[in-house]
Every structure is written in structure tokens, then in C-alpha cells.
Amino acid sequence: MPDTTTAYDPARALELLRAGCGRPGQPAEDAQFREGQEEAIAHIVEGRGRLLVVQRTGWGKSFVYFVATKLLREAGCGPTLLVSPLLALMRNQIEAAGRMGVRAETINSANEGEWDAVEAAAERGEVDVLLVSPERLANERFVARMLGGPFAESALLVIDEAHCISDWGHDFRPHYRLVQRLLPRLSGDLRLLATTATANDRVMADLDDVLGPGLTTMRGGLARGSLKLQTITLRNQAERLAWLAENVARVDGSGIVYTLTKRDAERVAAWLRTRGLRAVAYTADSGDDRPRLEAALLNNEIDALVATTALGMGYDKPDLAFVFHYQLPGSVVAYYQQVGRAGRALAAAHGVLLSGDEDRDILEFFIRSAFPSKDEVAGLVAALEEAPAGLSTVSLQQRLNQSGGRITKALQLLSLESPAPVVKEGTRWQLTAAELGEDFWERAERLTALREDELEQMEAYLALESGHMAFLIEALDGDPSEVTEPDVEPLPESVDPGLVQDAVDFLRRSALVIEPRKMWPAGGLSEYGLSGRIAADDQVREGRALGVWGDAGWGRAIKDGKEVDGAFAPELIEACFEMYGAWAPDPAPQWVTAVPSLRHPTLVRDFAAALAERIGVPFVEALEVARDHPPQAEMENQVHRARNVDGAFAPFPSRVLEGPVLLVDDLVDSRWTLTVSAFCLRSAGSGPVLPLSLAVRWSD
Template sequence: MGRMEHTSNADLRAEADAVLARLVGDATGAARLREDQWRAIEALVAERRRALVVQRTGWGKSAVYFVATALLRARGSGPTVIVSPLLALMRNQVDSAARAGIHARTINSSNTEEWDAVQAEIAAGAVDVLLVSPERLNNPDFRDQVLPALAAATGLLVVDEAHCISDWGHDFRPDYRRLRTMLADLPAGVPVLATTATANARVTADVADQLGTGGSTDALVLRGPLDRESLSLGVLRLPDAAHRMAWLADHLDDLPGSGIIYTLTVAAAEEVTAFLRHRGHTVASYTGKTENAERQQAEEDLLGNKVKALVATSALGMGFDKPDLGFVVHLGSPSSPIAYYQQVGRAGRGVEHAEVLLLPGREDEAIWEYFASLAFPPEDLVRRTLDVLARADRPLSLPALEPLVELRRSRLETMLKVLDVDGAVRRVKGGWIATGQPWTYDTERYDWVARQRRAEQQAMREYASTSGCRMEFLQRQLDDEGAKPCGRCDNCAGPRFTADTSTTAVEAARTDLGRAGVAVEPRRMWPTGLPAIGVDLKGRIPAGEQAATGRALGRLSDIGWGNRLRPMFAPQAPDGPVPDDVAKAVVGVLADWARGPGGWAPGAPEAQPRPVGVVTIASRSRPRLVGSLGEHIARVGRLPLLGTVEYTAGSGPVPRSNSAQRLKVLDGALTVPPALAATLADVHGPVLLVDDFTETGWTLAVVARMLRRAGAEGVLPLVLAVQG
């Protein structure tokens, strides 16, 4: 019996190698699976087991599931279902599968008209691989109509980027938790493959537990070494943002091949892209705000080496596969060693040497703090949401629910998805309903996750400052038992790059970063659902009650003025007069604004009347800052200071919440004093409306409406800072 099994497995191995050769386009048939890849395939095909594979990027996880698919299909199994957040980045893998005769289809939000045809193809046995995004698993139509039949027909379930299932990890996605339902519905004996490159021991255990790959003696966990022998890691500490941008401009061509420059924010990506282009480099921006068509073009340009680099946020993350990527540079430090390892793992997959450099900045920790503020909400907000759903007599959509709770829509949606998995709410056609099931706020878990985040941030500080091996440091953070000095990083082998920057590049960077002025677009529509909370506003804001497009000195998230403004707006920052350098820059913004489109200087395009005066908005937290700013603008611009829009007696603070909740508090909280109203009735022309900061634009919108109704012929908002 043992000899027969051995012979059978030998035949299976030969068949698997033949599929691999077709997959990689090897006409000689010489391609061979590595032993660890074969072990995973053997477990899935010969033993029909569940397996969790934790292997470094470039190990060849897609080869495992495509080869296993071909072998299982040849033995009469149903199609493979791959659940992945990376459908848009799997085009090249699907093309490779087609070379091996594997027919792949996808069900996603952009091809709903094809769903019936795809399901018919599945029923006819014509689909080998079905790619599904995790978000589909909780779409009511898909969950109730497609998923049960799909689970019954599945021959292999693949959970790609499985670390997303764990909220211990850096990239938790609650839609992944729905996989437990699909797993429970799978027929006995259907193999399951979960794959990830970025999981420490805690995340691995959590994923194994949630996927049912950790509680059975029949399950297989394959965890490989995480050292990437092609990568040379280094850290360069430079004095400020100007020097870091100048270093990139001076040394980008010294880096091998083409690569990725990661930034922490969209604003920084756009700033760096513009600067490097001005300095003659061929680069493109890639962020969450980039249109899909532009993203795809940027990916293709990088794959084809038509650009030296993509300047990207984490939007370019998991799944991007360019084997000859020569470098990854981080302009700013990610908050997690696991996230950092994942991003640097984009480089050096198919080349002997790739450069990895971290250029940390002093703004990094403020950005970490902002993203940490988006964590799972406190219990009182969760309970309030559950109460609202319980009292409703119909399902509530996100737009209908948002005005009733103090959460922004993206955070509210994530919370509801977690509650759905926990059984407390359910997504149905038309929105969300409460199930009435008891639910416990897992304070201990959420507190522990918060502590883990802080520990990860500390680890990134230590990574940047360590005198030991940097690759070994990352491996230990990912609990790699094989961690040892790499012999290649700047601490092992000596720095490969100096911090030298040219004076001309630094001066150019300072000029770019010092360029003040950001457009502040006005609100034109009231948020939905305001009448439901007692605010009688809806639809389009009448043109005669809107603000004009305004200006801000800078964004808090950028690496130019953001670094100067951020400390002024920190929670514990003292109030005081506007600093001289900030006041001078604001005057420059006003001068540029006057001459530019929509300005009021003679000859300005689409010029409007010159402002007839300055109005400030009262501030509870920074009255001296706002007051002195208004006075300075009035004095330099030779404009009268007309007055201040005041808070009404007894009005409370405006919450940092969703739009509807902000407007509920703002409604009736502000007043135009009689003296200011009388003045506005007597002057003819627009007024400059001065405030310190805008995050959502609703305070400016409400005050502009009040001033226009009081007689102002136009309102031109001017603030120091915008969030974002």
C-alpha cells in the first residue's frame, strides 16, 4: 500500500510540475515546484486538507493554488473560489492561469450584469477559478442567492491575504470575517488554502483559529523563513522634509531599475510627484484618490519600466507583482513593522539585488496618531447605533443612519460589518437591521489591539535607530525562528548611500514646500437625513447662500506647511497671536489669490469685486490666534474689520463626527451680532471670512449662509489649515 501511495504521489508530482511549466510559460517543461510548494499542493490535492501558508512575498503562493486547481479539476472537483482584496491587481496572474488552460472569471461590483452568465458557466463546469472580493461575501444578493450554491459546488477555497481576517494585524478588513460562514457551509473534504506573507505568531494563530485551520490535527501550517536575500535595507536620517525630497531628486537615478516611493498621505504623494517631475524625473502618483483608469496605466507604466518610480500610498500594496522591481523607498515611516515588511517585499523578487531605504520624518508620529483615531468606536457609540436600529421600523441605509449617530460614514460602515459578523446586526436589502441578539463589547480585545498598535509604533522607532541587523529585526518582529544577521543591510555591511544633498535641490525643495495656498472648495449640497434629526435643510444649497471657493495656507497632512502648522493645532498647544512667518505667508496666499482665477486684482481671470471687509469666526480653543489673524489681514489689506460671528449662549462644542451631527449642533449655535448685520447691509461687495481651521467645511458653509442672508454679497473663506 505504501509503495502504491508513493508511486501515486510521484505521478501527481510530475503532473503538478507539468502544470507549473505551462503556468510560467516554460516550453522545455523543465520547471519544477520547490519542496515547500509541493508540500502545500500535496496536502490540498492528495489529502484534501486545510492549510495555512505563511511565506514571504515572491515565494509563489499563486502557483500553489493554480496548480492545485488544475489537479483537482482533472479529478472532477468543482471550481476553485479565490477570495481576495486584490482583484484589480491579479490580471497578470489570471493571464498566466490562462496559459495553463485554467479559465478564470470574477464576480465583483463592476460586472453585476455578468453574474447570471458566470453562474451559468459555473453550472456548466466551464469555470475553473472564480475570483471574489471579500466585500461580495456580505452583499445581500450575493450572500443569499449566490453564496450557498457556490459553497456547495466549490472544489477548493483559497483565502488570499488571509492576515486581513485578524484585527491583531495591520490591515484588518471586517468583510473577511464572513468567510467563517462560507467555511461552515463547505461540504466535508473540500480543501482550504489560506495564504499570507505578513503575519507574526499572534496573527497566524488568530487566522488559523478563525479559518478552522488551527483546531484540527488534519490541518497543515506551513511557515517559511522571511529573509529576502535580494534586499539591502538601510535608513537615512535627514534634517527635514526639504532635505528628504532633495535627496530623492539627487539620488533617484542611482537606485537600480524602477521602483516605488511610498509616502504616508495622499498630499505627500502628490507633493513629491510634482517636485520630482520638476526636477526632471519620470514618476507618477498612485493613491486612493487616483482614478481606476489612471491607476491601471500607472501600474502598466511601472511594469514596463516607462517610469522610474510610482510615488504611492499604501493603496499600492498587496498583490502588485513586478519581479524586477529594483527599489522601495519610504518617505516617512509606516506605523507597523509588518506593514513595512509587506511593502518592502514588493522589491527584489526576481533580481539578485534591490535597495530598500527608509527616510523617516518628524511628521510620521502625528500621522500614526490620526490613523489610530479611526479604530473601533467606544462602547457608548456602538450601543447608540444598535438602539437606533432596534427602534427603526424599517432597514436603515448608511445615509439614513449616519445623521442619527455620531460616526462618519466610513467608520460607521466598518463598525456595522464587525457587528454583522458578531450577529448583532444584519445587512439586508435597503440597509441594516438589528437582530436583537445579545452583544458584548469586547473591551479587553480592543484595548489589547490598541496596545499592540503602540508596541508596533515603538518597534518602528527602534528599527530606525537600531545598530543591529535590520532584516533580522524585521524577522524577529514577525516571529521568524530563523532570524539571523543578513550581512547586507547598512548596519551589517556599511551604508551604501550617503545623506549628501545638493544645495540647488534643497533650495528647490524648500521653495516647493514653502509654496503656500490650498483651494478650499465650498459645500454645495446639504447632507441627507437632516430633517430626521430636526434640521430643516436638504438638497442643494442655493447659489445665493453659498461661500465662494476659499483658500488655506496648507494641509495638516502635507510635508511642507503641514509640518509648520501641525504643532499649532495639537490638542495641548497654547493659544497665542498668529506667528510672524505664518502671517507673512497668509499675506502671500491672499496676493496670489487676488491675481489668480476668481481673484479680485485688476486683470485677474474671472475677477470678482474686491473684498469690502474682514469677518472672523469666534473660536473657543484659539480666540487669540483667530482674532490676531483677522486683525493682521485687515491691517495689511487696508480693509475694515467688520466684526465676529459669535456662538450663542449655551451652545455646546461642535463634535468631530459625521456631517449631519455637526450640522445638528451648528444649527442655532452661531449668530451674526446686530452691529455686524447692520454693517453688512450697508456695504457692497464680498467679505473675507477668517477662521483657523476647517476639517469638513460645514462651519464655513453655515456661517457663509448666515452672512449672505444678512446682506453680504459674497463670502470668501480664508483659513490657516485644512485637514486631509
């Protein structure tokens, strides 16, 4: 039974709240608890049972657990363990905790060098609350040292963003499944607080099942009266770019533009900068730059932060003036969380969902890739059965035609089963005696169907002409009668045709860099006798690509030229010539050649010959296909893509010229075709090889 001996001190709780709301040494003397905050704190401190707090973003859930922690520590109780999926976005909350005198430390993937010092401080009793990512719960060293040590007698366990425990959170952080196994390892007097901004009835039922028994729920209203919501369908990227440029500039204040992919975040930010707007991209690749970018938005030093879901739960800017979506999110839950960042302390803010032709393809890919297929799992098991000592993910890629990401995700999901059919020992994965249960596949089918339903629900939202907030509240099992709208005009749905053309021109002149590979694949290329580091003289140089396969710039014309017309249009020759001039490669190529193909023998050859004539240098067929090989698109990882072209090309030694050469191809994904072709040319005596491709379709 929970401990009920600790008394709640309302005066001290208010004092802590004001310290946290103020600046260092300057408490906010007029701060008061929001409705429900004090009740939640008292419930925890007095040990009345497990508690789920469902309150909208910005309500102040972090104040509940930090004030409760301080009161419990002052009463002589043990420390708090907080599990959160996005610790990097809790900097503001941790600073507020520090102003209350709460000693908060974190252990996560971004501060590995500090782990030992943090754990030692916890063992000395110098940590009041330890914030960890859910992945730490799978680390036996952490579990043994911390959960078997200072946190064995933890007074409070906080599960932040608790909706991730339910089926809804599977794709985001599957390690939340370990929370259920964590509870029995902690003190019987443990208080438990789960917090989330978003939980429909299905999620609430999941949480009650996992976090019970006796789970009390405190749920606030979902309606956001300051948000003016709209949906606008603009089919291609250029129209949406034009709309964003007009309306980011039109809205008074700064905000967030969400995209589905990292590449789109970078492209949208670059476009907005060309229109004189202060815009930066924020993605999983932002790394150590994240605090600076978050602060820039917080301080209104930028007009727009163009972000993927890397900027999600945990970021708090009360005066955020808008949240625009460049593409359709996959679910109402995801959309409500993201758009709900706007207008927390404003009378009116804009939430506009844009949508285009590529949205469903991207989201369907996410749905299809959420779980491994039965064939993929069978392949993994067979490979591990042949290696009793275990295999690394790189070794598995050598054996299996599966992407590195697919292999890693499958192994991670299998390792979270109970009992787990695979375990990781150091860098190697090994089979256990356990077999994968049928419930794994039943859950995969159920969640896949659920994701499809969620996508259909978002498409229904997209079709609305009015009643957007009521739709969201009803979808989240709230009370739509609470909905009010701010007195503000909607943003225009039309776009300036001239600005659309500017966006098209931007997409068409945004040449992409083709980076050279520096290493041959794991295991080498046996036909060529190559392994290890690629010799500097054999490396392809940095190159350029005209566009992204199928996009609204040149991508559609390139795709149609290859798949429909069987030849590339003259305008693409002129576009590549202009790109070549802007690139001004050094050394300048003295001749041009093409990557050969048995399936399309004239397509790239004729294009390269025409480009050579336009540049004013000779075209030479200097390479041949030495053996037929499957299309690279059928290869799922880098090792297999590299081996697919091992021995596939050979030079015509008598035709290879000595000077620098422009190597032309139509489509680049893994870059192995260019890398091997460059090696062949260099081995036959060519000068430096500079690649030029019509399009890119990057793969992992």
C-alpha cells in the same frame, strides 16, 4: 475525509507552469518549479489534507493554486473558490491562469455590473476558479446562489493572504472572520489551501486553530539576500522630501514610495515631479486608474509610484529597485510585506525607512480608531432601540455625534460577531435579540495592546544602526542565521540644505483648493430654513488655503500664531498675498471680510484687515456671531458640524457691500462655517463669495 483518488501528473503540471510563465501561445520552455511549489501542488491534488503555504512575496503561490485547479478540473472535480483581499492587484496572476487554460472570474466591488453574468457562467460550469473579496461572504444573496449552487461541491478553497484570518488582519479586512463560518457549508471532500508571505508563530497558531484540523504547513525562508535595508530619521517633511528627490534620482531603476495617508502620497508625488522625476500617486482614490498606474511601474515608464497601503499584497514587479517609506509603518509584518516587494529578481535593491515627527501621532490615531468605544456602541444601540424599523448610517449621524466612518466601522464589526447584535436589511441597520458579548471587548483590549507593542517594535527597528534584516526575521520567528546582505553601498543619510529649502518653498507654495459644498446636510438647517441643494447664487465659490495645519510648510507658523502667539506673523500676510496673486480669482474681490469668533475676536479680523490693505481693497466687519456654539473640532460628523453653525452667524445688512467679497478664516475643516457665512453674506446682498483660509484640516 478529503478525497484521495486524484492522481498528480508531474509532466502535465510542468507543462501548465511553462504555459503560465510564457506569453500567449509561447510557453517558457525552460521554466522550472521553485523549491516547494511542486510539493504543494501534489499535496493539494492528491487530497492529503489542508495546507498552509508560507512563502515570501514573489515565490509563486498563485501558480500553486492555479495549476492545482487545472489538474483537478481535468480530473472531473468541482471548481475552486478563492478568497482574496486585493483582487484588483491580481491581474497579472489571472492573465497567467488564462494562459494555462484556467477560466478565472472575479466578483468584487469594482465589477458590480458583471456579477450576474459571472454567476450565470459559474452555474453553467464555465468558471474554473471564482475569486471573491472576503466581504462577499457576508452577502446572503451570494452565499445562497453560489455556495448553495455551483460551489457547494467546490474541490478547492483557497484563502489568499491568510494572515488576515488572524488577529493581525483585524484592521485590514475584518470580514476574514467569516472564513471560519464558511468551511462547514462546503463539500466534505473539500481541499483547502491557505497562502501568505508573512506569518510569525502567533499568526501560525491562529491559522491552525481556524483552518484545522490536520493543517500541514510548508514554510520557506524569510531572508531576502538582495535587500539593503536602512533606517533614517529626518524629523520634518521638508527634509524627507529632499532626501527622496535625491535618492529616487540616484537609484538605477524604478520603485515604490509608501506613505501613511492619501494626502501625503499626492504631495510627495507632486514634489518629485517638480524635481523632474516621473512620479504618480496611487491611493484608494485612484479608482479605474489603478491598472494603468500599475502597468506604468511594471514597464518602468515612471520612476516612482507613491502609494498608500492601497498598493499592498498582490502586486508583483520582480525588478523593483527600491522601496522607500516616507513614514513609519505600524508593524513589522506590514513593513516586511511592503519592503519585500523590492529586489526579487535583482542582485541588489534598496529598502529605506524614513521617519519623522508626525509618524507616532498618525499611527496612534489608527490604533485608537480600530475599535469603537463602549460609549459609542451604547449610543448606537440606544438609537437603534428607538427605531424598530432600523436606521441608515446617515440617520444615525443625525442622531449621534459620531463620524460616519466610526459609525460604519462599529456596525460592521458588530455585524461580524456570532451571534450578531446588529444586522443590515437593505440600507437600514437593525438590532437583533443577541447581545454583544464581553469577548468583543476583551478582543478589542487585546488587539489594542498588540498594536501598541507592534509600534514599539517598529520604533526599535528604526533605532538600529545595523542588522536590519536579522531583526525583521527574528521578529517574524524565522531563522536570522540565514541573513546575507548584497554588496552595495548604503544610500546617504544626509540631505542637501539647499534642496531642503526648495522643499520648504514647495510646501509653502502648494496652495490647496477649497471646494464649495453643493448640498445642505441631511435634515437641513432649521434656523436658516435651508435644505436640499444649495442654490447656485448662495454657494461659496472655489477658494484657496495656504497650507495644512501644523505641517512643515506654513502649517507650523499658522498653528503657533493661533495657539501660542495670539496673532499671525506678518510673513503669513505676505504669503497669502502671493497666493492670492497666483490664484487670481475671477471675479476679483472688491472688499474683504472675516469669519467672526467669540473665542478669538481679533485674531482673524486683524489678519483679514491687514490682507485687505495689502491687496488694496477695503475691509468690512460684515458678519457677527448670532449665538455661541461649541468649537467645530468637537463635532464628529458632517451633520453635527453643519447643525453646530445653524443660526450661528448673521450679517450686518447695512455694512454688506454689493461687490465680490473675499471671506477670510484661519482654519477650514468641514467647510460648513464658510458655507453658512457665504449664505449670510449673499442673503444680505453681497456679490460672489470667495473663501481664503490660512490652513486646512480636512475631516470626513
